[in-house]
Amino acid sequence: MFDWKWDFTFEILPRMLVATLNTLMAAGIGYSIALVVGLILALAQRTPYRVLSFCVREFVEFVRSTPLVLQIFFVFYVGPQFGIRLSPWVSGMIAIGLHYAAYLSEVYRAGLDSIPQGQWEACVALNLSTKRTYFRIVIPQAIPVVIPGAGNYLVGIFKDTPMLSVIGVMELFHTATAIGANTYRFLEPYTLVGLIFLSLSLPAAMFLRRFEDWVRASLGMKKLYSKD
Amino acid sequence: MLAYIEYLKTYAPMFLNGTIVTLEQTVLGALLAIVVALIAAFMKMSSFFPIRWMGITYIEIFRGTSLLVQMYWIFFVLPLFGITLDKFTAGFLAVGLNLGAYGAELVRGGIQAVPKGQYEAAIALNLPSVSRMRRIIFPQALLKMLPPWGNLLIELLKATALVSLISVTDLMFEAKMINNRTYLSAQTFGTALIIYYIMARFIITPGMRWMEHRLAQKLSIG
Numbered sequence A: 001m002f003d004w005k006w007d008f009t010f011e012i013l014p015r016m017l018v019a020t021l022n023t024l025m026a027a028g029i030g031y032s033i034a035l036v037v038g039l040i041l042a043l044a045q046r047t048p049y050r051v052l053s054f055c056v057r058e059f060v061e062f063v064r065s066t067p068l069v070l071q072i073f074f075v076f077y078v079g080p081q082f083g084i085r086l087s088p089w090v091s092g093m094i095a096i097g098l099h100y101a102a103y104l105s106e107v108y109r110a111g112l113d114s115i116p117q118g119q120w121e122a123c124v125a126l127n128l129s130t131k132r133t134y135f136r137i138v139i140p141q142a143i144p145v146v147i148p149g150a151g152n153y154l155v156g157i158f159k160d161t162p163m164l165s166v167i168g169v170m171e172l173f174h175t176a177t178a179i180g181a182n183t184y185r186f187l188e189p190y191t192l193v194g195l196i197f198l199s200l201s202l203p204a205a206m207f208l209r210r211f212e213d214w215v216r217a218s219l220g221m222k223k224l225y226s227k228d
Numbered sequence B: 001m002l003a004y005i006e007y008l009k010t011y012a013p014m015f016l017n018g019t020i021v022t023l024e025q026t027v028l029g030a031l032l033a034i035v036v037a038l039i040a041a042f043m044k045m046s047s048f049f050p051i052r053w054m055g056i057t058y059i060e061i062f063r064g065t066s067l068l069v070q071m072y073w074i075f076f077v078l079p080l081f082g083i084t085l086d087k088f089t090a091g092f093l094a095v096g097l098n099l100g101a102y103g104a105e106l107v108r109g110g111i112q113a114v115p116k117g118q119y120e121a122a123i124a125l126n127l128p129s130v131s132r133m134r135r136i137i138f139p140q141a142l143l144k145m146l147p148p149w150g151n152l153l154i155e156l157l158k159a160t161a162l163v164s165l166i167s168v169t170d171l172m173f174e175a176k177m178i179n180n181r182t183y184l185s186a187q188t189f190g191t192a193l194i195i196y197y198i199m200a201r202f203i204i205t206p207g208m209r210w211m212e213h214r215l216a217q218k219l220s221i222g
Helices: A006-044 A050-064 A068-081 A088-113 A117-125 A130-167 A172-183 A187-218 B002-044 B049-064 B067-081 B087-112 B116-124 B129-166 B171-182 B185-218
Strands: none
Touching: A006 A050, A006 A088, A006 A130, A006 A172, A006 A187, A050 A088, A050 B185, A068 A088, A068 A130, A068 B129, A068 B171, A068 B185, A088 A130, A117 A130, A130 A172, A130 A187, A130 B067, A172 A187, A172 B067, A187 B049, A187 B067, B002 B049, B002 B087, B002 B129, B002 B171, B002 B185, B049 B087, B067 B087, B067 B129, B087 B129, B116 B129, B129 B171, B129 B185, B171 B185
């Protein structure tokens, strides 16, 4: 394009690629938190304690229907008001992890609900403990149901990491903004950010579809995407 | 508690102004998203490959990158190509185009979920292709895609919070201003969170339920 400077592009590229690693790390840590906390939120909604399941249900609804940027600000700024100082990284990971935990808990819930009643009854008949029922019978069968939704949110969390730049987490988008502010050139940094995101999220989506087929195949189920 | 009521008395006008701008952004963004989603979905289903390819490119680009990146690109990079947009327009344009790409897949899914027999019956009745889509296929598809569109509109409302980063004075922006002035972060961001929650749960969700109900009645299913 008419204003595109290649030498500038190659000058900033190494810095952008290092920042990409930070973005990937943020997505990875956030997603790990979300996977674990999401399962806890999903299981908490199935306990017989009405008060607990009601509170967790409302919490999930609340987190799901409010903006992530606002939640990031909330976590970052509310701590210091009560004397708890959190670094941008820590508060960013808490906010994004909890946000996606709420989404993932819905995915888990759908997966657990998809297990036929007979499976539960069989577990009761075999006198399996609750723990064994969940970990040996229910969760393994729920996994193929959960994977597509969980995979979408993995790509989703990756695409939401630029929001962490608002509290100063040095990820890809923040780096691009910093370069733009120093050099007054926005075309190359922001276009590079877009291209890097595209070149990672499209293959990731494709890989997830393959992975889903592989899991289904190894559990002896029908493949969804591949032709064979 | 009394301090909080005093605080609300002082800052309620700012919260209100922000809420109005957020609602404007949401409505304009939603209208744009609906139009763009319909166009892109039909382009993607076209049998003419350049048009299909254009539809796919739009959808994949806007779904494959972040809204924030798209918004900054529209606001900071497009002026270099001679297209300067004010921040308000750039805001809802980015939100609408981004969510429109997700909406396009919902539209396509809805249309493809209509049973084959409906197409065949419409052809057997010799309906022209436009009225086949408009009178037979699309209304049934609409009923199938309304619930996911409800979720998408909540996503859209949440996405408008990002326009504050290009200084559109929406609810999020006002909350940041109030926070800078008072340092009462818990009250400020908490209030803003609750306002967003009310808009999502008590305006969008019941509104969509009502539309589903009306449409089902019109199609005499419900």
